[in-house]
Amino acid sequence: MKMFRKFVSDHFPHWADENEDWRKWATNQIELLGGRKWQPTKQYGRTKRSKRLGVQNSTTLLTLSLENILQEGVLQMGKKKLMIDPGHGGHDTGAISVTGVKEKDINLATALKIAELLKSNPNINVMLTRTTDVFIGLSDRARMANKAKVDAFISIHVNSYKDTSTGTETEYTRDGESKKLAATAQKYLVQATGFNNRGINKLNLAVTRETTMAAALAEPGFLSNPTEESILVSPDFIPRYAEAVARAACEYLGVPYNTTVGVTQPVTVCIGDSDLSDPGIIIDGRSWVPAKMTFAALGFSSWYFQDKTVHINSTSVETKIFDNTSYIRSVDLMSLGMVRSVFMEPDATNPKRVLIIPKEG
Ligand SMILES: [Zn+2]
Numbered sequence: 445m446k447m448f449r450k451f452v453s454d455h456f457p458h459w460a461d462e463n464e465d466w467r468k469w470a471t472n473q474i475e476l477l478g479g480r481k482w483q484p485t486k487q488y489g490r491t492k493r494s495k496r497l498g499v500q501n502s503t504t505l506l507t508l509s510l511e512n513i514l515q516e517g518v519l520q521m522g523k524k525k526l527m528i529d530p531g532h533g534g535h536d537t538g539a540i541s542v543t544g545v546k547e548k549d550i551n552l553a554t555a556l557k558i559a560e561l562l563k564s565n566p567n568i569n570v571m572l573t574r575t576t577d578v579f580i581g582l583s584d585r586a587r588m589a590n591k592a593k594v595d596a597f598i599s600i601h602v603n604s605y606k607d608t609s610t611g612t613e614t615e616y617t618r619d620g621e622s623k624k625l626a627a628t629a630q631k632y633l634v635q636a637t638g639f640n641n642r643g644i645n646k647l648n649l650a651v652t653r654e655t656t657m658a659a660a661l662a663e664p665g666f667l668s669n670p671t672e673e674s675i676l677v678s679p680d681f682i683p684r685y686a687e688a689v690a691r692a693a694c695e696y697l698g699v700p701y702n703t704t705v706g707v708t709q710p711v712t713v714c715i716g717d718s719d720l721s722d723p724g725i726i727i728d729g730r731s732w733v734p735a736k737m738t739f740a741a742l743g744f745s746s747w748y749f750q751d752k753t754v755h756i757n758s759t760s761v762e763t764k765i766f767d768n769t770s771y772i773r774s775v776d777l778m779s780l781g782m783v784r785s786v787f788m789e790p791d792a793t794n795p796k797r798v799l800i801i802p803k804e805g
Contacts, residue, residue: 523569524697525594526562528689529651530555530572531601531661534579539604541667545677551600552577557686558600558693567699586654595697596625596658598689599651602676603663610672611640613663615647621658629660629692636688637664639672658696662689683728712797713774714789715741724798725764725771731788731798732764732771742802744782756780774798 530551532538538547555572562570571592573585589597603613612633616626626644634641644660652659664685665672675681694701710723713733720741724733735754739747747756753763754772761776777783777800784804789797 524567524596524699525569525571525592526693526697527571527573527589527592527594527597528555528558529585529589529597529599530574531599532579533574533577536579539602539667541604541673541677542670543673543677545667545673547602547604547667548577550602550676550682553682554600554685554689557682558690561686561690561703562693565694565699565702568694568697582650583654585651589655589657589659594657596693597651597655597660598625598629598693599649599659599661600685600689601661601663603666604668605666606668608669609666610669611642612637612665613642614644615649615652615661615663616644616659617646617648617652618659619646622652622660625658625692625696626660628696629662629689632688632692632695633662633664633685636684637675639665664688709796713738713800714797715800716802719797722769724774725766726796727764731774731786731796733774733777733798733800735763735770735772738772738777738800742777742782756782774800 530548532546532548532551534548536548538551540546552574556575559570559572562568571588571594573588574580585599586597603609612630614626614630614633616622623644623646630641630644647661649661652661662685665676667673667676690703691701709726711726711731713720713722713724713731715738718741720734720737722734722737724731726732735747735749739745747754749755749770752765752770753760754770755761756776757780759780761772761780764771774786778786782803784801786801787799789799
Protein backbone atom coordinates (compact mmCIF):
# COMPACT_ATOMS: atom_id res chain seq x y z
CA MET A 445 0.00 0.00 0.00
CA LYS A 446 2.91 2.33 0.72
CA MET A 447 4.37 1.95 -2.74
CA PHE A 448 0.94 2.29 -4.20
CA ARG A 449 0.35 5.50 -2.20
CA LYS A 450 3.72 6.77 -3.31
CA PHE A 451 2.93 6.04 -6.91
CA VAL A 452 -0.41 7.77 -6.62
CA SER A 453 0.96 10.81 -4.82
CA ASP A 454 3.91 11.09 -7.22
CA HIS A 455 1.91 10.84 -10.38
CA PHE A 456 -1.64 11.67 -9.42
CA PRO A 457 -1.31 13.98 -6.41
CA HIS A 458 -4.97 14.96 -6.49
CA TRP A 459 -5.90 11.35 -5.83
CA ALA A 460 -4.13 11.03 -2.55
CA ASP A 461 -7.23 11.91 -0.60
CA GLU A 462 -9.32 9.46 -2.53
CA ASN A 463 -7.30 6.40 -1.67
CA GLU A 464 -9.65 5.24 1.01
CA ASP A 465 -12.75 5.68 -1.10
CA TRP A 466 -10.98 4.11 -3.99
CA ARG A 467 -9.89 1.08 -1.98
CA LYS A 468 -13.41 0.68 -0.61
CA TRP A 469 -14.76 0.78 -4.11
CA ALA A 470 -12.23 -1.78 -5.31
CA THR A 471 -13.07 -4.02 -2.35
CA ASN A 472 -16.76 -3.76 -3.13
CA GLN A 473 -16.05 -4.56 -6.71
CA ILE A 474 -14.22 -7.76 -5.78
CA GLU A 475 -16.95 -8.71 -3.33
CA LEU A 476 -19.51 -8.13 -6.04
CA LEU A 477 -17.49 -10.48 -8.17
CA GLY A 478 -17.94 -13.09 -5.47
CA GLY A 479 -14.30 -13.12 -4.44
CA ARG A 480 -12.29 -12.43 -1.37
CA LYS A 481 -11.44 -8.96 -0.16
CA TRP A 482 -8.89 -7.00 -2.06
CA GLN A 483 -5.51 -7.05 -0.39
CA PRO A 484 -3.55 -4.16 -1.76
CA THR A 485 -0.29 -4.99 0.05
CA LYS A 486 0.02 -8.14 -2.01
CA GLN A 487 -0.20 -6.17 -5.21
CA TYR A 488 1.72 -3.04 -4.38
CA GLY A 489 3.71 -3.64 -1.25
CA ARG A 490 6.09 -6.33 -2.39
CA THR A 491 7.26 -6.06 -5.92
CA LYS A 492 9.16 -9.33 -6.01
CA ARG A 493 6.31 -11.38 -4.60
CA SER A 494 3.73 -9.78 -6.80
CA LYS A 495 5.87 -10.60 -9.82
CA ARG A 496 5.98 -14.22 -8.79
CA LEU A 497 2.26 -14.21 -8.08
CA GLY A 498 1.40 -12.58 -11.39
CA VAL A 499 0.17 -15.58 -13.30
CA GLN A 500 -1.63 -17.09 -10.35
CA ASN A 501 -3.35 -13.81 -9.61
CA SER A 502 -4.51 -13.44 -13.15
CA THR A 503 -6.09 -16.88 -13.00
CA THR A 504 -7.92 -15.89 -9.83
CA LEU A 505 -9.10 -12.71 -11.41
CA LEU A 506 -10.27 -14.52 -14.49
CA THR A 507 -12.20 -16.99 -12.34
CA LEU A 508 -13.75 -14.15 -10.38
CA SER A 509 -14.78 -12.45 -13.53
CA LEU A 510 -16.40 -15.55 -14.91
CA GLU A 511 -18.37 -15.96 -11.68
CA ASN A 512 -19.32 -12.35 -12.00
CA ILE A 513 -20.59 -13.00 -15.47
CA LEU A 514 -23.01 -15.64 -14.21
CA GLN A 515 -24.32 -13.23 -11.59
CA GLU A 516 -24.53 -10.41 -14.07
CA GLY A 517 -26.75 -12.46 -16.32
CA VAL A 518 -29.31 -12.72 -13.57
CA LEU A 519 -28.93 -9.43 -11.77
CA GLN A 520 -28.17 -6.97 -14.48
CA MET A 521 -30.71 -7.76 -17.18
CA GLY A 522 -31.54 -4.85 -19.38
CA LYS A 523 -28.33 -3.00 -18.69
CA LYS A 524 -25.82 -2.48 -21.44
CA LYS A 525 -22.56 -4.21 -20.64
CA LEU A 526 -19.21 -2.59 -21.13
CA MET A 527 -15.83 -4.19 -20.57
CA ILE A 528 -12.89 -1.89 -20.01
CA ASP A 529 -9.49 -3.47 -20.48
CA PRO A 530 -6.55 -1.69 -18.86
CA GLY A 531 -3.66 -2.81 -21.07
CA HIS A 532 -0.55 -4.59 -19.74
CA GLY A 533 0.03 -5.18 -15.99
CA GLY A 534 2.33 -7.14 -13.70
CA HIS A 535 5.68 -7.89 -15.35
CA ASP A 536 4.36 -6.39 -18.58
CA THR A 537 4.83 -2.66 -17.99
CA GLY A 538 3.80 -1.56 -21.46
CA ALA A 539 5.61 1.53 -22.66
CA ILE A 540 7.84 3.46 -20.28
CA SER A 541 7.54 7.20 -20.70
CA VAL A 542 10.47 9.52 -21.26
CA THR A 543 10.32 10.39 -17.53
CA GLY A 544 9.91 6.78 -16.41
CA VAL A 545 6.13 6.48 -15.91
CA LYS A 546 4.83 3.01 -16.78
CA GLU A 547 2.00 2.73 -19.26
CA LYS A 548 0.38 -0.10 -17.26
CA ASP A 549 -0.17 2.27 -14.33
CA ILE A 550 -1.79 4.99 -16.42
CA ASN A 551 -3.99 2.35 -18.07
CA LEU A 552 -5.16 0.91 -14.75
CA ALA A 553 -5.78 4.30 -13.16
CA THR A 554 -7.78 5.36 -16.22
CA ALA A 555 -9.86 2.17 -16.22
CA LEU A 556 -10.66 2.50 -12.51
CA LYS A 557 -11.68 6.09 -13.14
CA ILE A 558 -13.95 5.03 -16.01
CA ALA A 559 -15.60 2.49 -13.71
CA GLU A 560 -16.02 5.15 -11.06
CA LEU A 561 -17.62 7.55 -13.54
CA LEU A 562 -20.07 4.92 -14.78
CA LYS A 563 -20.78 2.87 -11.67
CA SER A 564 -23.86 4.89 -10.74
CA ASN A 565 -25.21 4.94 -14.29
CA PRO A 566 -28.46 2.94 -14.19
CA ASN A 567 -28.19 1.94 -17.86
CA ILE A 568 -24.73 0.52 -17.97
CA ASN A 569 -22.80 -2.21 -16.23
CA VAL A 570 -19.03 -1.81 -16.31
CA MET A 571 -16.61 -4.70 -15.91
CA LEU A 572 -12.84 -4.53 -15.89
CA THR A 573 -10.42 -7.18 -17.11
CA ARG A 574 -8.13 -6.27 -14.21
CA THR A 575 -8.51 -4.06 -11.14
CA THR A 576 -4.97 -4.47 -9.83
CA ASP A 577 -1.42 -4.61 -11.15
CA VAL A 578 -1.52 -8.17 -12.49
CA PHE A 579 -0.50 -9.76 -15.76
CA ILE A 580 -3.31 -11.16 -17.91
CA GLY A 581 -2.77 -12.68 -21.34
CA LEU A 582 -4.38 -11.06 -24.36
CA SER A 583 -6.55 -14.08 -25.19
CA ASP A 584 -7.77 -14.28 -21.59
CA ARG A 585 -8.89 -10.66 -21.83
CA ALA A 586 -10.85 -11.37 -25.00
CA ARG A 587 -12.31 -14.53 -23.45
CA MET A 588 -13.59 -12.57 -20.45
CA ALA A 589 -15.44 -10.19 -22.73
CA ASN A 590 -16.83 -13.00 -24.89
CA LYS A 591 -18.01 -15.03 -21.88
CA ALA A 592 -19.61 -11.95 -20.34
CA LYS A 593 -21.34 -11.23 -23.65
CA VAL A 594 -20.60 -7.56 -23.24
CA ASP A 595 -21.95 -5.07 -25.76
CA ALA A 596 -18.68 -3.21 -26.13
CA PHE A 597 -15.02 -3.73 -25.25
CA ILE A 598 -12.54 -0.88 -24.98
CA SER A 599 -8.88 -1.48 -24.31
CA ILE A 600 -7.01 1.34 -22.59
CA HIS A 601 -3.44 2.05 -23.67
CA VAL A 602 -0.99 4.88 -24.23
CA ASN A 603 1.18 4.91 -27.32
CA SER A 604 4.93 4.89 -27.76
CA TYR A 605 7.24 4.81 -30.75
CA LYS A 606 10.94 5.03 -31.49
CA ASP A 607 10.61 8.37 -33.24
CA THR A 608 8.90 11.59 -32.11
CA SER A 609 5.42 10.60 -33.40
CA THR A 610 2.55 12.59 -31.94
CA GLY A 611 -1.20 12.35 -31.80
CA THR A 612 -4.33 10.47 -30.83
CA GLU A 613 -5.50 7.31 -32.56
CA THR A 614 -7.94 4.46 -31.97
CA GLU A 615 -7.48 0.94 -33.29
CA TYR A 616 -10.04 -1.65 -34.34
CA THR A 617 -9.91 -4.90 -36.30
CA ARG A 618 -13.36 -5.60 -37.68
CA ASP A 619 -15.45 -3.31 -39.86
CA GLY A 620 -19.01 -2.56 -38.82
CA GLU A 621 -19.65 -2.18 -35.08
CA SER A 622 -15.99 -2.17 -34.02
CA LYS A 623 -15.20 0.53 -36.54
CA LYS A 624 -18.19 2.55 -35.34
CA LEU A 625 -17.06 2.20 -31.70
CA ALA A 626 -13.51 3.20 -32.63
CA ALA A 627 -14.74 6.28 -34.49
CA THR A 628 -16.88 7.31 -31.52
CA ALA A 629 -13.98 6.82 -29.12
CA GLN A 630 -11.63 8.73 -31.40
CA LYS A 631 -14.01 11.70 -31.54
CA TYR A 632 -14.05 12.05 -27.73
CA LEU A 633 -10.35 11.26 -27.29
CA VAL A 634 -9.29 13.98 -29.72
CA GLN A 635 -11.46 16.47 -27.82
CA ALA A 636 -9.90 15.36 -24.54
CA THR A 637 -6.27 15.47 -25.65
CA GLY A 638 -6.25 18.31 -28.16
CA PHE A 639 -3.47 16.36 -29.90
CA ASN A 640 -3.00 15.76 -33.61
CA ASN A 641 -5.86 13.55 -34.90
CA ARG A 642 -4.29 10.41 -36.36
CA GLY A 643 -7.71 8.89 -36.96
CA ILE A 644 -8.82 5.28 -36.58
CA ASN A 645 -6.65 2.40 -37.74
CA LYS A 646 -7.60 -1.07 -38.79
CA LEU A 647 -4.99 -3.29 -37.09
CA ASN A 648 -4.75 -6.98 -36.38
CA LEU A 649 -4.53 -6.78 -32.57
CA ALA A 650 -5.40 -9.80 -30.39
CA VAL A 651 -7.90 -8.13 -28.08
CA THR A 652 -9.83 -6.45 -30.88
CA ARG A 653 -9.60 -9.52 -33.15
CA GLU A 654 -10.51 -12.26 -30.66
CA THR A 655 -13.41 -10.41 -29.04
CA THR A 656 -16.78 -11.06 -30.65
CA MET A 657 -18.46 -7.73 -29.88
CA ALA A 658 -17.65 -4.16 -30.87
CA ALA A 659 -14.05 -3.72 -29.76
CA ALA A 660 -11.64 -0.79 -29.92
CA LEU A 661 -8.26 0.09 -28.46
CA ALA A 662 -7.50 3.65 -27.38
CA GLU A 663 -4.09 5.28 -27.85
CA PRO A 664 -4.57 8.90 -26.75
CA GLY A 665 -0.97 10.03 -27.19
CA PHE A 666 2.71 9.13 -27.23
CA LEU A 667 4.66 8.55 -24.02
CA SER A 668 7.79 8.58 -26.21
CA ASN A 669 7.21 12.19 -27.24
CA PRO A 670 8.42 14.59 -24.53
CA THR A 671 5.78 17.24 -25.25
CA GLU A 672 2.86 14.83 -25.22
CA GLU A 673 4.31 12.86 -22.32
CA SER A 674 4.29 15.89 -20.04
CA ILE A 675 0.55 16.18 -20.65
CA LEU A 676 -0.17 12.42 -20.51
CA VAL A 677 1.43 12.02 -17.08
CA SER A 678 0.00 15.23 -15.61
CA PRO A 679 -2.61 14.89 -12.85
CA ASP A 680 -5.41 16.29 -14.99
CA PHE A 681 -5.01 13.88 -17.84
CA ILE A 682 -6.37 10.62 -16.44
CA PRO A 683 -9.80 12.04 -15.53
CA ARG A 684 -9.99 13.58 -19.01
CA TYR A 685 -9.00 10.31 -20.69
CA ALA A 686 -11.47 8.41 -18.53
CA GLU A 687 -14.34 10.77 -19.20
CA ALA A 688 -13.70 10.67 -22.94
CA VAL A 689 -13.90 6.86 -22.96
CA ALA A 690 -16.94 6.84 -20.67
CA ARG A 691 -18.78 9.33 -22.87
CA ALA A 692 -17.82 7.45 -26.02
CA ALA A 693 -19.04 4.16 -24.56
CA CYS A 694 -22.37 5.71 -23.56
CA GLU A 695 -22.85 7.27 -26.97
CA TYR A 696 -22.01 4.02 -28.75
CA LEU A 697 -24.29 2.00 -26.42
CA GLY A 698 -27.10 4.53 -26.84
CA VAL A 699 -27.44 5.36 -23.15
CA PRO A 700 -27.21 8.81 -21.57
CA TYR A 701 -23.92 9.69 -19.91
CA ASN A 702 -24.59 10.58 -16.35
CA THR A 703 -22.41 10.36 -13.33
CA THR A 704 -22.53 11.32 -9.69
CA VAL A 705 -18.92 12.34 -10.09
CA GLY A 706 -19.15 16.11 -10.36
CA VAL A 707 -21.65 16.36 -7.53
CA THR A 708 -20.39 18.69 -4.81
CA GLN A 709 -20.93 18.18 -1.11
CA PRO A 710 -19.62 19.77 2.07
CA VAL A 711 -16.81 18.13 3.97
CA THR A 712 -15.72 18.69 7.54
CA VAL A 713 -12.05 19.65 7.64
CA CYS A 714 -10.15 18.26 10.60
CA ILE A 715 -6.64 19.62 11.12
CA GLY A 716 -4.65 17.80 13.77
CA ASP A 717 -7.39 17.05 16.27
CA SER A 718 -9.80 19.92 15.74
CA ASP A 719 -12.38 20.65 13.07
CA LEU A 720 -12.41 23.96 11.23
CA SER A 721 -15.54 26.01 11.87
CA ASP A 722 -16.22 26.29 8.14
CA PRO A 723 -16.53 23.20 5.96
CA GLY A 724 -14.53 22.36 2.87
CA ILE A 725 -16.09 21.15 -0.37
CA ILE A 726 -15.84 17.84 -2.17
CA ILE A 727 -15.83 18.32 -5.92
CA ASP A 728 -15.57 15.23 -8.12
CA GLY A 729 -14.50 13.22 -5.11
CA ARG A 730 -11.62 15.56 -4.23
CA SER A 731 -11.59 17.74 -1.17
CA TRP A 732 -11.01 21.49 -1.22
CA VAL A 733 -10.35 23.41 1.99
CA PRO A 734 -10.93 27.10 2.85
CA ALA A 735 -7.44 28.50 2.35
CA LYS A 736 -7.25 31.33 4.89
CA MET A 737 -8.78 29.33 7.73
CA THR A 738 -6.62 26.29 6.98
CA PHE A 739 -3.43 28.33 6.92
CA ALA A 740 -4.39 29.95 10.23
CA ALA A 741 -5.00 26.53 11.80
CA LEU A 742 -1.62 25.33 10.51
CA GLY A 743 0.10 28.48 11.78
CA PHE A 744 1.32 29.14 8.25
CA SER A 745 1.76 32.72 7.08
CA SER A 746 3.92 32.49 3.96
CA TRP A 747 1.06 32.82 1.52
CA TYR A 748 -0.80 35.50 -0.40
CA PHE A 749 -3.76 35.93 -2.71
CA GLN A 750 -3.25 37.44 -6.14
CA ASP A 751 -5.10 37.24 -9.47
CA LYS A 752 -7.83 35.10 -7.89
CA THR A 753 -5.17 32.55 -6.99
CA VAL A 754 -3.63 31.46 -3.72
CA HIS A 755 0.18 31.46 -3.68
CA ILE A 756 2.08 29.34 -1.18
CA ASN A 757 5.76 30.22 -0.76
CA SER A 758 5.39 32.13 -4.07
CA THR A 759 4.01 29.05 -5.89
CA SER A 760 0.50 29.45 -7.30
CA VAL A 761 -1.95 26.66 -6.46
CA GLU A 762 -5.23 25.81 -8.14
CA THR A 763 -7.90 27.92 -6.46
CA LYS A 764 -11.70 27.96 -6.50
CA ILE A 765 -13.70 30.85 -5.13
CA PHE A 766 -17.16 30.42 -3.64
CA ASP A 767 -18.95 33.15 -1.66
CA ASN A 768 -15.78 35.27 -1.55
CA THR A 769 -13.86 32.45 0.10
CA SER A 770 -10.96 30.85 -1.71
CA TYR A 771 -10.54 27.10 -1.56
CA ILE A 772 -7.50 25.03 -2.43
CA ARG A 773 -7.14 21.29 -2.85
CA SER A 774 -6.19 19.63 0.39
CA VAL A 775 -3.69 17.38 -1.39
CA ASP A 776 -1.79 20.46 -2.53
CA LEU A 777 -0.97 21.09 1.13
CA MET A 778 0.73 17.72 1.07
CA SER A 779 2.45 18.01 -2.30
CA LEU A 780 3.87 21.38 -1.23
CA GLY A 781 5.23 19.79 1.93
CA MET A 782 3.07 21.86 4.31
CA VAL A 783 1.44 18.90 6.03
CA ARG A 784 2.36 15.30 6.57
CA SER A 785 -0.66 13.65 5.00
CA VAL A 786 -4.25 14.07 3.91
CA PHE A 787 -6.91 11.38 4.15
CA MET A 788 -10.59 11.07 3.60
CA GLU A 789 -11.98 9.55 6.79
CA PRO A 790 -12.84 6.05 5.60
CA ASP A 791 -16.10 5.44 7.43
CA ALA A 792 -17.59 8.91 7.55
CA THR A 793 -20.59 9.23 5.29
CA ASN A 794 -22.57 12.39 5.86
CA PRO A 795 -20.93 14.83 6.03
CA LYS A 796 -17.61 13.40 5.06
CA ARG A 797 -14.46 14.41 6.91
CA VAL A 798 -11.06 15.11 5.48
CA LEU A 799 -8.25 14.56 7.96
CA ILE A 800 -5.18 16.73 7.59
CA ILE A 801 -2.20 15.53 9.60
CA PRO A 802 0.21 18.40 10.32
CA LYS A 803 3.96 17.86 10.33
CA GLU A 804 5.48 17.07 13.69
CA GLY A 805 6.98 19.92 15.67
ZN1 LIG B 1 -0.04 -0.58 -24.57
